[in-house]
Structures are given as C-alpha cells and as structure tokens.
Amino acid sequence: MRFCEYARKKLSSFRKRKPQIRQARKIVFQIHLHWDDQHSSYPFEAGKSLFSLFETAGIEILSDCGGTGTCGLCLVQILAGELPAPNPIERKHLTKTQLAQNIRLACQLSPKQEVSLRILSRRAPVAWRNLKPREVPDFQPNAKALEHWARGTQKPQRLGVAIDLGTTHLCLSLWDLSKGQRLAGRVGLNPQFTFGSDIMTRLAAASTEQTAKAISRITRAAIAEGLKQLVKKANCKLYQIEQLLIVGNTAMLVLLSGRKANQLLDPNYWAQFLDCQPLNTHAWAKNWGLAEGCIIELLPPLAGFVGSDLLAGLLATQLDGQTGGALLVDFGTNSEIALWDGKSLWVTSAAGGPAFEGSGISCGMPAGAGAAWRAEIKAGEKEFSLEVIGKGELKGISGSALVDIIAGLVKTGRLRANGLFHADLAQTGLKLAEKPREIILQKRDIDLFQRAKAAVGAGIVTLLQKSGLQKSALEQIYISGAFGSFLQVESAQQIGLIPELDPGKVKLCGNTALGGCEQQLFAANRQEKAKALKQKIRYFNLAQHPEFESLFFENLFLRPMKWPEGERNEF
Ligand code: FES
Structure with missing residues (x-):
C-alpha cells in the first residue's frame, strides 16, 4: 500500500511537472520561405519536418508520396542557415549538381535553427472553375x-x-x-x-x-x-x-x-x-x-x-451498342479500359500514376489556366511553341502537352525510343521556359510518363489479346478524362499511347464518367440498366496477368503500339 501511495504521488507530481519539462525543451525559431517573388516567415518548432510546416501553413508543394521520401518532388533550396548533410534518400533523388546548389527534399529536413529557404516545387494553385x-x-x-x-x-x-x-x-x-x-x-x-x-x-x-x-x-x-x-x-x-x-x-x-x-x-x-x-x-x-x-x-x-466511373463511361458512350469493335480508355491516375468485341465488354484498370494529369512531373500541372495544353516543334528546330490555357503566363505543362513534347522530341531525334535523352539534353534536360519561372523537363519526368504509358499499353494489349479482336475490326476509339480532352491523337499514336487507327475514328469525349452519371440521374431503372451491363462484362485483373511484366516492358518504348499476335476473332 505504501508503495502504491508513493507511486501515485510520484505519478501525480510527474504529471504536474511534465508540461514544464516539455516546455523547457521546446525550441522555436523562424523559418523564412521564398517562392516566386514572395516571401514569408513562420515560427517553427525544432524536431518537426519542414514538410509538416508546409501542410500547416497551407503552402502547396509538389508531392507524390505524402512526404514519405519516395517521389523526390518536394524540392527546396537552402539560401541561408545550417542543415544536416543530405541523407541517403536525398542522395538517391538529387543529382550532384542539385546537391552542390544546396537543393534538398523538404520532407527529409528537420531544421534545428533559423534557416532561409526557396521553394522550388510549389504546386501551381488551381481554384474552382466552371x-x-x-x-x-x-x-x-x-x-x-x-x-x-x-x-x-x-x-x-x-x-x-x-x-x-x-x-x-x-x-x-x-x-x-x-x-x-x-x-x-x-x-x-x-x-x-x-x-x-x-x-x-x-x-x-x-x-x-x-x-x-x-x-x-x-x-x-x-x-x-x-x-x-x-x-x-x-x-x-x-x-x-x-x-x-x-x-x-x-x-x-x-x-x-x-x-x-x-x-x-x-x-x-x-x-x-x-x-x-x-x-x-x-x-x-x-x-x-x-x-x-x-x-x-x-x-x-x-x-x-x-x-x-467506368460503368458511367460505358453508359455515356453506349460502347456495347457499337456495330464494330470499340475501345474506351479513361485516362487518369488509375486508368480504366473497356473493349467491346461484339459479345462481351472486356474491362481492366491500370494504375499508371498521375503523369497524365500533369502531377508528379516536375514541371507538370493539371489542365487549368496557365498550363500549356499543346506543344509543337517544326522539323529542324529546337524550340517548342506552346499553347497556354487562358493565354496568360506559362505556369506548367499539362499531360496533353507532355505527350506532344515527348512525341516531338522522338520525331526530331532528341529522345530515343527507350526514353534516353540525346547527348545535348542528357545533362540539362529540356528547358521549356526561363521566365517568369524556369520550366525544365527532366529525365525522371520522361521515366514517369513512360511507366504510366506502359501500364495503360499493357492493359489495352491484354484486352485485345483476350478478346482476340482483329485489327481491322476495331472501328472506334473513345478517349475519356480531362487529359483526353486535349490530346493530339497523332502524337499519342506516334509514341504508342493508343492503338493506331484512322484519327477520324478516335473520339475525344471529355468526362464520360460525369456524363454517364448525369444520365443516371434521369434513369428510372438505374439498377436494372447497370445489372444488364454487368452481365456483359468480363473483368480482367492486370496485376495477376502472367505476361504483364513483358507487356509492360514492351510498352515502355516510345513507338507505335504493337498489335498482339495470336488467334483473331472476326467481329
Ligand atoms: S514529398 Fe515525396 S520525396 Fe518529399
């Protein structure tokens, strides 16, 4: 009993003391942040991650991994103050030149004293729009x-x-x-x-x-x-x-x-x-x-x-009512693909990541005001001409412009089909703009795009294989999603993002998920319609496909998509 009483007193005195101990240890100092032509200072508690400061201060920076250190996007540059040497995660993501310029990953930094930093990877703000x-x-x-x-x-x-x-x-x-x-x-x-x-x-x-x-x-x-x-x-x-x-x-x-x-x-x-x-x-x-x-x-x-969203897309395009073979690709972070072969709707999904939507790309942004949506390069020239949404200042590159740029680089011989830059770009990447902000397409951006393209390509080829559809029987391709609204069909076909087909038969349909959802608002027999459609569906899980790896590898290459070999069904 005596011991219990002693312990109770100790515990209660510890509880009383604990806040003071914590308070005594709390070290707060200022972090000075600069971006574009603005700057602001924030109180910061030692031991926290710089990434958490951005979250609490509502500063949006590029991140594809939620601060876990796997994307390498949250770039900051140390302007003044001391920080520990780069850790292995930073060394993995940053080049020697970047490290020499004091460029670091925000999610890996926990300043212990006052520092001044420039944010290099601010996410371009996109507000609500009509x-x-x-x-x-x-x-x-x-x-x-x-x-x-x-x-x-x-x-x-x-x-x-x-x-x-x-x-x-x-x-x-x-x-x-x-x-x-x-x-x-x-x-x-x-x-x-x-x-x-x-x-x-x-x-x-x-x-x-x-x-x-x-x-x-x-x-x-x-x-x-x-x-x-x-x-x-x-x-x-x-x-x-x-x-x-x-x-x-x-x-x-x-x-x-x-x-x-x-x-x-x-x-x-x-x-x-x-x-x-x-x-x-x-x-x-x-x-x-x-x-x-x-x-x-x-x-x-x-x-x-x-x-x-794919169910809604099938309803909006009436894919199963087509008289010939028809393919629907809803491009997104999780791309969904459906193929109508006359009897069945073959469906799958491919998690390619957010590159199509301009996210995860160091100079990328969603297709909104300030985003380049189209890029063109003339034979013999080195500079791309960019068309910007809203005609204002260029803030970043949308997914559709990225497709144009990659196709243009391949066409002019400055990017190889395997995704490697020609020697003149290997060190620097492709500089697309210098002012008001520097916009550079880097090797890692090309890699990210190739991986997204390869996942979707593997999905399309798998469904073509499974259905056994003849190349000549494919009569229509529907492209859906925000990225798909701006896509240049020829650029997409040139680098194998979609199968080759007369561009007149490729329809950019916009947001078919919303379109199908709108239709469902008016459908008296919503469940029955969905049930009838589901009966035609043959779902294929790409992740468990034994040939996925080889198809993925084949589709990494920036060249027209190969039609699968094997038995073919007439439509
Ligand atoms: S947020 Fe992804 S590496 Fe820092």
Whole structure:
C-alpha cells in the first residue's frame, strides 16, 4: 500500500511537472520561405519536418508520396542557415549538381535553427472553375424521364446533382430534373492529394482508422464546397436538391465512404465486388445542407479497381451498342479500359500514376489556366511553341502537352525510343521556359510518363489479346478524362499511347464518367440498366496477368503500339 501511495504521488507530481519539462525543451525559431517573388516567415518548432510546416501553413508543394521520401518532388533550396548533410534518400533523388546548389527534399529536413529557404516545387494553385459544356458528352434526357420528374409537383424546381469524384479532380453538375437542363457545373481539385497523388499511397494512408476518417472528412468538405458553389451559381437552394449521385473509381468511393481501404489493398479482393456504400447518408445530407429526404447514392464499382466511373463511361458512350469493335480508355491516375468485341465488354484498370494529369512531373500541372495544353516543334528546330490555357503566363505543362513534347522530341531525334535523352539534353534536360519561372523537363519526368504509358499499353494489349479482336475490326476509339480532352491523337499514336487507327475514328469525349452519371440521374431503372451491363462484362485483373511484366516492358518504348499476335476473332 505504501508503495502504491508513493507511486501515485510520484505519478501525480510527474504529471504536474511534465508540461514544464516539455516546455523547457521546446525550441522555436523562424523559418523564412521564398517562392516566386514572395516571401514569408513562420515560427517553427525544432524536431518537426519542414514538410509538416508546409501542410500547416497551407503552402502547396509538389508531392507524390505524402512526404514519405519516395517521389523526390518536394524540392527546396537552402539560401541561408545550417542543415544536416543530405541523407541517403536525398542522395538517391538529387543529382550532384542539385546537391552542390544546396537543393534538398523538404520532407527529409528537420531544421534545428533559423534557416532561409526557396521553394522550388510549389504546386501551381488551381481554384474552382466552371465546367465547360464541351468537357462533358452531350446528353438530352428523354420526354418520359422529364415527365416522371414533372408529374404531380407544385415545386418550381426539382434539382439533381451528378458528381464524378476523380483521383485528381472533383466535377459536379446541377440539373433541373423536370426541365432536363444543366444549370451549373463546377470543377475543383480533389483535396486527397495531400495524402499522396496516387491511389495506392492514399489507400495505405487510410489503413489506419484515424486517417481514413480524415480523408473521408476532407473529401466530403470539398463536395460541400462544390455544392454551395453550384447552387450559388444557379441561384437556387441546397434544400431543393432531391437526388445526388456519385461515381468514382473504387479507391475514391472507398476513401469517400471511409470504409474498406484495407480490403482494397489486399490482392485477394481485387476481383471481387466491394460494398463501399456509406453507412449514414442522412448525416452527410445534414452536413451538406440538403433536405432530409434527399437521396444520396454512390454508384457501386464493377469489380476490383474498376469503379462506377467506368460503368458511367460505358453508359455515356453506349460502347456495347457499337456495330464494330470499340475501345474506351479513361485516362487518369488509375486508368480504366473497356473493349467491346461484339459479345462481351472486356474491362481492366491500370494504375499508371498521375503523369497524365500533369502531377508528379516536375514541371507538370493539371489542365487549368496557365498550363500549356499543346506543344509543337517544326522539323529542324529546337524550340517548342506552346499553347497556354487562358493565354496568360506559362505556369506548367499539362499531360496533353507532355505527350506532344515527348512525341516531338522522338520525331526530331532528341529522345530515343527507350526514353534516353540525346547527348545535348542528357545533362540539362529540356528547358521549356526561363521566365517568369524556369520550366525544365527532366529525365525522371520522361521515366514517369513512360511507366504510366506502359501500364495503360499493357492493359489495352491484354484486352485485345483476350478478346482476340482483329485489327481491322476495331472501328472506334473513345478517349475519356480531362487529359483526353486535349490530346493530339497523332502524337499519342506516334509514341504508342493508343492503338493506331484512322484519327477520324478516335473520339475525344471529355468526362464520360460525369456524363454517364448525369444520365443516371434521369434513369428510372438505374439498377436494372447497370445489372444488364454487368452481365456483359468480363473483368480482367492486370496485376495477376502472367505476361504483364513483358507487356509492360514492351510498352515502355516510345513507338507505335504493337498489335498482339495470336488467334483473331472476326467481329
Ligand atoms: S520525396 Fe518529399 S514529398 Fe515525396
């Protein structure tokens, strides 16, 4: 008893003392940050990572790994002050020249005293913007559907919202259901990028309950913001929304609902259907300011990583109604591919990373104001002419311009088919702009693009192989996704991003996931339609394909895609 009493007293005195001890040890100093022509100073506690300062100060820098040290993108330059010598992770990612210039990785630095740094890898800010009509496939609801919504109501407006939750972007559109009119559309960034730009990094982060909840929370907050902007733009009220449908790839649906991220990380579940319906949509409706009876539905994924965004894409393009062979490629961080061979819909997904969306590329950015969307080089010239979205200052390179640049470099002999720069660029990379900011395409950017292209190429070739479709039987290619909207078909074919086919038969369709979701707002028999489509689907898990590695290797090369050999089916 005496010992217990002694221990209790000790513990209580320790508890009283503990904050003072901690306080005595806390060393706070200033970190001075410079970027472009701005600078700002922040109090900083010794022992923390510089990356965490960026997060708390709301400074967005490039990162593909959530600060785990695997992407090599979070570049800063030490201008003044002392920091420990570069660690092995930094030596792996940084060149000798960069190290000599005091360039370091922010996520690996824990300053112990005042330092002054320049941020070299600031993420170009992309705010919410309007959805342009040409970004979504045309759609006019039929009279029967309109009648259904107009029947027996005195309400001036009955509203519905379609949402495509993409890995990089969040797209929302607001519809007057009884008139069949799109009233407003908004596009913003998916805030989950702070947990990594590829889905596997985000899923790994969400394997702890606390982070899964945090990811779900920030995603729902972004949807709430998008909804507010929609109704403001259309001059109506949130409580008028009666139906809200969400599509996304499986990982996005899982991360939004906050359920089953662990299962999606387990290959045993990759061929199975995952139930990721949220458990309490009433709470979501309340938090979003929607009426109590508003229907909130996540359209379920097809299987594995093939989500309801592809299901929506199949509906929007009516792929299974085509008279010839037809291929749909929805390019994204997790690209989804479907092939119609006349009897079956062969589907798969390829996790190529975010290069197509300009993320993860040192000079890359999503296709928004300030992004180069097209690049051209004339024979015998060394400089690319770039077309910039919004015609303003060049801030970065979008995925479609990257395809043009790579194709242009291959065509002019400055980049080999294996992705190695010609000697004149080997040390420096390709300088695309000097002012107001330096924009350089580096070898590692080409590598990243090649890996994304190879994953999609392996997926396309696998489906062609499995279906046995004749080359002559392929009559139509549909390209979907933000990246696909701006793509130059010839450039894409030249480096083997899509199969060779008369460019007139390659259709850039915009966001088919949102388009299909909009159609589902008006579908009386939503479940039946999806069920009928699912019966035609043959899902193929690329990760378990024994030939995946050799196909991936073959498709790394920057040359036209090889049609697979073997038995062929006539259409
Ligand atoms: S290496 Fe620093 S954020 Fe990825």
